[in-house]
Amino acid sequence: MPLPQPGRLTAPVVWSGLSTNVRGGLLMLASAFFFSVMATLIRYLGQTLPTLEMAFFRAAFQAVVLLPFAVMAVRRDPSALFTRRLGxxxxxxxxxxxxxxxxxxxxxxxxxxxxxxxxFSRALFVTLLAVVVLREVVGPHRWSAVAIGFLGVLVILRPWTGGQVDLAMVAGLISAAAVAGMSICVRLLSSTEGTMVMMLYSSALMSVILAVPAAFMWVTPDAVTLLLVLAMGGSAVVGQFLLISAYRHAEPSAVAPMNYTQLLWVTALGFVLFGEFPGPAIWTGAALIIGAALYTLHRERQRGRIRHASEPPAE
Incomplete structure (x- = not known):
């Protein structure tokens, strides 16, 4: 069989020649980049646009992108978007x-x-919720990892400094816990619902819910701001698509660690655009949280119970 000639090796041939875990890892790296871009744009746009308005744009953009695919799915199968699990x-x-x-x-x-x-503390909350909601049995190794991870959270929050915790840090922790709850919901829904149903339902309904309150504090974006808003929504959709594709190509435990490269991207972007650079407490806390999450993945792989829920679900 003749070998491919130099210079005529196409991208699809190179891609298909990679192992599934390598392909999944590359997709996850790309996903981490796009989510980092989304986070950076939120940080920048938040200086001029209300949070409610940005959240509305984020949900509406995803709903608009998914709508044509949903229509095609319904044409092929009229029950494609039907669900019995509205609750x-x-x-x-x-x-x-x-x-x-x-x-x-x-x-x-x-x-x-x-x-x-x-x-990143979402992985710790997933373990806690899996015990409470799914009645999973967690051994001493995973409980130790959770304890170390939450120690990392405390190192970042530093409630002993000044006697109070930054409200924005508390909001971030609540968001991580809510993501974990979404992950448990996705785990329960995935037995009967497709990705399209889960993504479209949440984005379309969230657009409707946020439309009215967002209208009361609406700030009309100029042309440049509108382009950045569209870039934020596009980055979110692309990042989510790449995340799902990564898990379809490879084992979760093989690709999940790549998602933590977000920290490197946002550190670089934060330094260049906003002059921010994390101090020792942030690096130490992040290392403890990420280390605990990776150890949990390792233990789950050893026990043959690898789950997707340690990463953000389709939104």
């Missing part, structure tokens, strides 16, 4: 609204690296 979708929708509102508030009011470091 669970409603719970997930409520958690999504909490996630977006508190997460955006944290991104706007905290240094980027600090907000992203706190968001």
């Amino acid at each position: 669970l979708h409603g719970i997930r929708l409520g958690l999504t609204v909490v996630t977006v509102m508190t997460g955006f508030y944290a991104l706007v009011n905290l240094p980027l690296a600090t907000a992203i470091s706190i968001s």
Whole structure:
């Protein structure tokens, strides 16, 4: 069989020649980049646009992008968007609204690296909720990892400094907990619902819910700001698509660590655009949180119970 000639090796051939875990890892790296761009744009736009308005734009953009695909799906199968689990979708929708509102508030009011470091604590909350909601049995190794991870959260929050905790840090922690709750909902819904149903329901309904309150504090963006808003929404959709694709290509435990490269991206972007650079406490706390999350993934892989829920679900 003749070898491919130099210079004529196409991208698809190179891509198909990679292992599934390598492909998944590259997709996750790209996803982390786009989510970092989204976070940076939220931080920048939050100086002029209300949080509610940005959250509305974020949800509406995703709904508009998904709508043509939903129409095609219904044409092929009239029951494609049908669900018998509206109650669970409603719970997930409520958690999504909490996630977006508190997460955006944290991104706007905290240094980027600090907000992203706190968001990584979602993996710790997933373990706690899995015990309470799914009745999973967690051994001493995973409980130790959770304890170390929350120690990292305390190192970042530093409640012993000045006697009070920054409200934006609390908002970031609430957002992480809500993301964990969404992950549990996705785990329960995934047995009967497709990705399109879960993504479209949350984005479309959240657009409707946020439209009225956003209108009361609406700030009409100029042309440049509108382009940045569209870039924020586009980055979110692309990042989510790449995240889902990464998990379809590879084992979750192989690709999940790549998502933590967000911290490197936002540190670089925060330094260049806003003159921010995390101090020792942020690096230490982030290391403890990420280390605890990675150890949890390692233990789950050893026990053959790898889950997707340690990462943000489709929104």
